[in-house]
Amino acid sequence: METTGTAGNKGKGVRSDCIVTIELAQTGGIEIELNSKVGKLYSDHILGLCKEEMAFFEIENARVRIEDSGALHFVLAARIEAAVKECIDTQKEYLLEMIPDNLYQTAKDRYRRSRLYLPGNTPSFMINAGIHRSDGIILDLEDAVAPAKKHEARLLVRNALRQVNFYGAERMVRINQVPMGLEDLHYVIPHNVNVILVPKCESADEIIKVEQEIAKISREKGIESPVYIMPIIESALGVIKAFEIAISSPNVVALAIGLEDYTADLGAQRTREGHETFFARSQIVNAARAAGIQPIDSVFSDVSDMEALKENVLESKSLGFDGMGCIHPRQIEVIHKYYAPDDLEITRAKNIMNAFHEAADKGLGVVSLGSKMIDPPVVKRAQRTIDLAIKAGKCSVDWRDKHGN
């Protein structure tokens, strides 16, 4: 091990973060040099936290330098711990309180229209992410984190899972590609993560490994809540194996596609028309539907072009996708609006639901609309359409009481 360790970020444009450097010493106790943007208001907190962590990791002599650009408690704690762990070898974890707001579970078939990507080593994006009300947030340990920063990002993501309130969004983490990603699981599974995203997935075997690792950690830590899995298909081989991957585990709840890597793998250029990705997208939808899980589309990367995003969403919906990733909070509203059922779909769903309720009232076992018989899955889908319409503000909650149509 080194005798010095550094973690965190500084520089122009860095906010809500800090950089911590620890230099182990033989004597002199803990000396802390703090330079903080909020020092007048928080230096006591920061110094107190630092001393407490040093004592926790049994470091008696060290020189610590903290340059702080307004980092919250969970960020400071993660940065100090990461710097410590560059200096000493320890299994101990400095865990902050799990805030009660974060103890919710999600359901296998919950809505996953939008999921907002948050770079795993950038705290400023995490803090307010929940206010934008995406269906899910993803703390990303993979592509958004530089290789040298992987370890400190794991600690930051772990602390965020315990301390940042995402206001009901499904709590997801994108781990690194298997096998490296298996190690990531140890930092997130014990902290009530709802969904693990497995990137660049090419085989059922990878999912089984992830599932086994999750099961092992859950056993060790006594965790009973389910952790769902969302494989991301990003290669030609992955597309070919899509169905196999989709049915690899009962915990797989959705199948997503990542088109940037996929088109690179094909050797094709991405075009506006998207002919080059048509096959893959359709394959994902087919595989997911055949497995009874949700097909989820790739992100749309031009964050300034809302009109193009809208077109992209409408096309995605017409192909059969249920949702997509977002790389900017402004995309969420457009995504929710255009994945929502259109007026015709809503009217049809209402008719089906009315027929269903009428049949139930009359005690009839068979639901029919006009001359057509309606199967239970159709009713279920109609209910889901209505739920989505309500969520999108296109239908009132008490639509039946109010109008009966």
Add this chain to the structure above:
Amino acid sequence: MGTEFVRNAAGRIVPTEINGKEIIPFKGIGKHIPDGRKYGPPIHSSVHYPPDGNKVVPSLKEAMIQCGLRDGMTISSHHHLRNGDLISNEIFRIASELGIKDLVWFPSASFPCHEPIIEYLKDGTIDHIEGSMNGPLGRFTSQGKMKGTGVLRSHGGRYQAVQDGEVQIDIAIIAAPTSDPFGNANGLYGPSACGGLGYALADYQYAHRIIIVTDNLVRFPCLPMQIVGNYVDCVVAVDKIGIPEKIVSGTTRITTSPDRLFLAELTAGFCDEAGLIHDGFSFQTGAGGTSLAIGTYFHKILKERGIKARFASGGSTQYIVKMLEDGCLDYILDAQTFDLDSVRSMRENPNHTDLSIFNCYDYHGKGNFTTMMDVVILGATEVDVNFNGNVVTHSDGYLLHGIGGWQNALFGRNVIIPIPLFRDRIPVIRDEVTTLCGPGELIDVIVTERGIAINPLRTDLIEKVKDSDLPIKTIRELKEEAEKICGKPSPPEFEEKTIAAIKWVDGTVIDIVRQIREQVSSK
């Protein structure tokens, strides 16, 4: 030091004297009613001015000497050139060169471009500033380095102070983008065009001597006469009065921050749910990114409903101009013109007119326009659980901003402050504001990204939104939420010395700012 301190009606401890002059402690809103007559400048005679109307003097220095510049005078300047102003620094460079001491600088506002003024505060040319102390000047003042005590006033308070004779301007130096040799001037034309010159009104009506400095001298008559030459002593032509790209303020770009857009949308949503956006309503939004975005949401709502706002006041920007040109707004009453589109609109569109501070903000007039404003959107550095607001100091105690029109605009019918619940790590809602600039009884709604708090005095608003989906919370709930996220900050520490007084709109002192205690950063 024999200064006595008393507790004013807002519960703040203030000295009875500032810069050797007795002050009146704040008595409560609408409680201080002055008597007596307005201040009058000396009588002048045409005998002393050239019959050919040519008041042009070769240089600013000669003009200042001709106007009798000497130690201890009060010199005013104006901020319509904003961060592109080249004249204010030049005034004090000349004064310093002439060995003049102990001047009072009385700007309508200061900007970061005025950092060089620090040099003249240090060398004794300037004793103190009465106006705003922004950025570097504020830091310098907070550190107790200014000789006299700063006095901060709102835009309306500045007019009131001049009109009431509290501040007697010896020489007003007005940078004018276009002027004729007689001194008729406006801000609409020329390379440094800035729109209106409304901030200079008090100065040319009440100052003893008036100098116009222009970089666009035109033949008589200069029309329109936003400034009337009959008040003017001399006219100076220079190469450049301002840097055009800095006159057009950077604040007129709409925010791209998703968090701020969210806040803007929530604020507009609140106004809509509360029934404040109706045909014929009036509003004022500032030029900050969030404020601009709120304006665009108003625009969208008006357009969708096919209704119109009657007037928008305060600063004008391209976004407000677009509303006017789009038929969603009848009039712009413009006290500060923030960008080139607005300058153009004011020049071309009779429904976009310049407005003086007297019209919109003076508390010692026979009414003012602000009380007719339906929706006023303001900012704040802090608010507290009693809805009091602070705009001048940060939570760490540093004086960094001026009051602007903020105090005056509090008299609007519905005063709404959209602010993030915390900035960096610093909660915005405190137990008590660091510096009191506006009493809570005038602040109606605080909108944050995590919830909206309505002043309990506004039972009507509470009633209107009670069944909505809006995240209505109490202000204490919001404060606790912020402290849960950020931790509770320690209070800033101050020295004894008073470095600035905060005036209320009626000239009384509502609070003071003390010198910061600078701590050593290492331990």
